[in-house]
Amino acid sequence: MTGRIDIVSIFPGYLAPLELSLVGKARQDGLLDVTVHDLRDWTSDRHRTVDDTPFGGGAGMVMRPDVWGHALDEVLGEQDTPAGQSLLIPTPAGERFTQAMAEELALQVCAGGQLAIACGRYEGIDARVAEHYAEQEHVTVREVSIGDYVLNGGEVAALVITEAVARLLPGVIGNPQSLVEESHGSAGLLEYPVYTKPPSWRGLEVPEVLRSGDHGRIGTWRRSRAVERTARRRPDLLVRHAPPQVRLAKGVD
Ligand code: ADE
Structure with a gap:
């Protein structure tokens, strides 16, 4: 079953890369239906206004709930699916977007559900938009951050989320085995x-074990390099996958 992803933005051109590479091919092959909408199509004034000054004062502008309401009523209203709908609102103030979340969303899309992404700009979208759609029975609203830094808007996050989800859909990646061992997979390691070739390059050699043909030794070597790399670069991941006593001692959970 083909699920769909709808992205609403005031800069639809920002999402053009979704026509390229694996996601573009998945769309062409009918494995995934992605539609990019221009938020300004739902404005009603001459200037096509989408924002206004914040109540309570402060710098910048806030996106108006009425314009977003018209847009999302239409985008979410087109679909009536038992697999449900997720509305993602990218924001640096959101919960962290993870591989586990990408897997969850891919399952929903794969079952014929809908993923809608509302890209905010300026100081963000009026908070009532998330609140209102969270009250809708078939819609799960998630405000998500792709990392601890601030972007100019949700479009780059929408690209990230769409690619992370699309590559998990059946048929999108040529060799599904490459999904099995990658970083942030179920082993919890990097x-x-x-x-690859050549075996010797600028005085640097490919580790001998990888050319040995001994798959037992290769597996052991790869796992220990993965653990070592994770311990050095992302010790938090090792702690998260450690036994409960260790997590308790480190104050995780
Ligand atoms: N919008 C601005 N910064 C963002 C971030 N880090 N993640 C998601 N959306 C954003």
Whole structure:
């Protein structure tokens, strides 16, 4: 079943990369239906206004709930699916977008559900928009951040989310085995380092074990490199996957 992703933005051109590469091919092959909408199509004034000054004062502008309401009523209203709908609102103030969330959303899209992404700009979208759609029976609203930094708007996050979800859909990646061992997969480790030809390059050699043909030794080597790399670069991941006593001692959870 083909699910769909709808992205609403005041800069639809920002989402043009979704026509390229794996996501573009998945769309062409009918594995995924992605539609990009221009928020300004739902404005009603001559200037096509989408924002206004914040109540309570402060810098910048806030996106108006009435314009977003018209847009999202239409985008979410087109769909009536038992697989449900997720409305994602990218914001640096959101919960962290993770591989686990991408997997959850891919399952929903794959079952014929809908993923809508509302890209805010300026100081963000009036908070009542998230509140209102969270009250709708078939809609799950999630405000998500793709990392601890501030972007100019939700469009880059929408690209990130769409790619992370699309590549998990059946048929999108040529070799599904490549999904199995990658970083942030179920083992909770970063991926081991990889090498290809030539075996010697600028005085640097490919580790001998990888050319040994001994798959037992190769597996052991890769796992220990993955653990070592994770311990050095992302010790938080090791702690998160550690036994409950260790997590308790480190104050995780
Ligand atoms: N909009 C601005 N910054 C963002 C971030 N880090 N994640 C998601 N959306 C954003």
